[in-house]
Amino acid sequence: MSFFDFFKREAGLLQTSRRVEQQVDEFLSIVVEAGEVFRTAFHVYITAGPSATFEAQFETINDLEHKGDDLRREIETELYAKTLIPDLRSDVLQLVESIDKVTNLYKSNLFRLSIQRPEIPKTLHSEYERLAEAAVECADTLIETTRSFFKDHTVVRDGAKQVAALETRADEISTPLLRDIFNSDLELAHKMQLMYFVERLDAIANQAEDISDHLSISAIKRRI
Secondary structure (H helix, E strand, C coil): CCHHHHHHHHCCCCCCCHHHHHHHHHHHHHHHHHHHHHHHHHHHHHHHCCCHHHHHHHHHHHHHHHHHHHHHHHHHHHHHHHCCCHHHHHHHHHHHHHHHHHHHHHHHHHHHHHHHCCCCCHHHHHHHHHHHHHHHHHHHHHHHHHHHHHHCHHHHHHHHHHHHHHHHHHHHHHHHHHHHHHCCCCCHHHHHHHHHHHHHHHHHHHHHHHHHHHHHHHHHHHHC
């Protein structure tokens, strides 16, 4: 059952076109694809630095971000034109706009790697990769939870708990990683740069958790 079928089944609150349904499904898929590209690109950077392969991955995620933005605008236009209940329309619009920021974070992280080209010591490679993996997994779980919201909002709470647990895992990786950075013999400027990228990776997981919290509230509203 599609997410729009869910709303019609629950209360008939949302009436829109099949095209919008396809657009939102495609939008969520773009975010997942962007996460896959980001994961690959980050691994390439860790192992080979700002190589041609890395730059090609950055261009791919740049294209995905533009595609996602275009879809978001189309969804907004259709929802304003076709949705009858402003309260419900607002929830869906806020959700789409917030999730779009996840793709923006993927892109901005790769952009900053491309511009700044930080030298990440080999001793820190594995922890950076673990953090990047945890961040992407957190965002992917958010997308799964979002799909659940549109199909069966009663399971959203469990999905939100999983997102929160993954965000905690990211924190558990980032905190000792920061300690390792500042306990090293690197120059202070280098330490600050490395810290910045730890925080930028952690921001992906934080954004996912924030969205899942709002998603839980929206699910509760649907039950009332």
